[in-house]
Amino acid sequence: MQFYNLDHDPRYSLIPDRIMGALIDWGKEGRPPGGFVTAVLCGDLKAVSLADAETYTHLRAIIAFVHNQMPHRCHGSAEKMAAWQKEKDEEHLTAEERKERGAARRRELIYGENARGEEGCGWSA
Numbered sequence: 001m002q003f004y005n006l007d008h009d010p011r012y013s014l015i016p017d018r019i020m021g022a023l024i025d026w027g028k029e030g031r032p033p034g035g036f037v038t039a040v041l042c043g044d045l046k047a048v049s050l051a052d053a054e055t056y057t058h059l060r061a062i063i064a065f066v067h068n069q070m071p072h073r074c075h076g077s078a079e080k081m082a083a084w085q086k087e088k089d090e091e092h093l094t095a096e097e098r099k100e101r102g103a104a105r106r107r108e109l110i111y112g113e114n115a116r117g118e119e120g121c122g123w124s125a
Contacts (some may be wrong), residue, residue: 004069011061011067016054027070030088040066041075052076 012020018024026041035088036055039047040062051059058111066075074084112113 002110004065006069008068009061010065011058012065014061015065016058019055019058020065021072023062023065026084027074030074030085030091032085038081041081042078043076 003063004027006105015023022031022033022037026037028031033041036047036050038039038044048056053093055062065067071084073080075081090098
């Protein structure tokens with residue numbers, strides 16, 4: 001199964017391999033990209049200043065690829081990127097790690113601090 005339709009737009013073939021690789025690695029695996037790609041994914045105009053000459057030339061194709069081909073949950077803001085990273089990290093956990101995280105979360109909810117900062121479950125006698 002092909003994750004991205006790289007034939008959708010002929011401009012995609014002009015995107016430098018290192019940039020395309022970083023975009024695909026981010027979208028598929030949640031592997032954090034470098035500064036330029038992060039700026040593009042966040043919709044930050046700083047991307048323009050971070051681009052080298054080759055990348056700058058193909059900036060429109062890069063933005064089109066991000067908008068048209070990448071999952072919308074993985075780009076658009078730093079918050080969306082953080083949520084995507086967390087989602088991808090969770091996918092990579094083993095079943096045993098997921099079980100332990102769930103148990104730790106339950107312990108935190110039952111025995112951790114409540115909204116007032118008091119110990120215990122927050123019930124008062």
